[in-house]
Amino acid sequence: MDEKNCEIRIHVATSYVDDQSEPDDDRYVFAYTITICNDGEVPARLVSRHWIITDANGKVQEVSGDGVVGEQPHLKPGEEFRYSSGAVLETPVGAMQGLYRMEADNGVNFDAPIAPFTLAVPGVLH
Secondary structure, X not given: OOHHHOOEEEEEEEEEOHHHXXXXXXXXXXXXXXXXXXXXXXXXXXXXXXEEEEEOOOOEEEEEEEOEOOEOOEEOOOOEEEEEEEEEEOOOEEEEEEEEEEEEOOOOXXXXXXXXXXXXXXXXXX
16 A cells, blocks of 8 residues: 555635634634545544644744644544634734644555635635
8 A cells, every 4th residue: 555545635614703802902813623534545643733824924833733632533534533723813814724744554654735724804805
């Protein structure tokens, strides 16, 4: 078996958390829900994460760590894992991207990229 049998699909949904945000203090809180689907043929575990979060001023935050929300989910083919988390920006618009480091049961380690997605206060972008 090789890496092409390892396929992870990632879906992201975002929302602005108005009641936790303080625009007058340059604090904009966003929630995101991630669904990780194993579309491959081999079970795999999410070992770690690496996020790059950029606000509209160009300020970059990098976040790395083991697993997600305290877990290292093991996904069999066809299974999915969903979790929610958040990010705080100093601007009403920003972007996130990153990757999950995966370890397949066949010993293959691979990265599952997370395509860039936008965090934006409703009505800010047209």
